[in-house]
Amino acid sequence: xxxxxxxxxxxxxxxxxxTVVVRAADGSLVAREVTVAKGFASRLVGLMGRTRLDPxxxxxxxxxxxxxxxxxxxxxxxxxxxxxxxxxRCVPEMREWSVKLLxxxxxxxxxxxAPGALRRHGIREGDQLKMDAEPAAxxxxxxxxxxxxxxxxSSSLRE
Numbered sequence: 001x002x003x004x005x006x007x008x009x010x011x012x013x014x015x016x017x018x019t020v021v022v023r024a025a026d027g028s029l030v031a032r033e034v035t036v037a038k039g040f041a042s043r044l045v046g047l048m049g050r051t052r053l054d055p056x057x058x059x060x061x062x063x064x065x066x067x068x069x070x071x072x073x074x075x076x077x078x079x080x081x082x083x084x085x086x087x088x089r090c091v092p093e094m095r096e097w098s099v100k101l102l103x104x105x106x107x108x109x110x111x112x113x114a115p116g117a118l119r120r121h122g123i124r125e126g127d128q129l130k131m132d133a134e135p136a137a138x139x140x141x142x143x144x145x146x147x148x149x150x151x152x153x154s155s156s157l158r159e
Contacts, residue, residue, distance in 0.1 A: 024123065086129075
């Protein structure tokens, strides 16, 4: 009798969360393992309870125009993005237990990154980001040169 691999390990019928690779407009790698939180529960819980976030990890909340840091144990860098993935607001090192409930104008999603990531990658308001659906394990650390693979992520995630 063969076992269904999707029903072993983490629970019956659970799928691994979808991840994307985030790149700056020049193709340089910003984060290699960004989990997409598209459902209500995954957006509400977010990264709560995590004690740290690796420099190449993140969470992309879609849709989202404000975030809270309740029950967080580490600060985060937040980049609010419009529908075209342009940065409309940067919040570096948002502290635990703080809240930004006022909606960010023109924001359609929020990218939560490890503290210091915005500064480390020089990300500022007005910058264009790319979401690459390529599996994270194959992401390269060098700037993307193949325009077809680095196309701005344009799936139903933005809708």
